[in-house]
Amino acid sequence: MFFEMNFEEWLVKYSNYNLESREELKLKNICIYDISDNKSYQNAIIDFISGMSDNFAINLFNEIISF
16 A cells, blocks of 8 residues: 555656646646556656665565565
8 A cells, every 4th residue: 555655646746647636736847657658657667666765665565575
């Protein structure tokens, strides 16, 4: 759940995922990912993961395996 919320927030900031939320947040940056395009969506996932700090990735891993 933690991962999905962070990824969704990140998608709102950098893609055309939820344009209404972008307007509410008054984001001015350009959308660099088109989630309707599979390759662009894959790049968004890769960029999100590559931007994680080590501690964030470790905490996320521990959350995933805690079930």
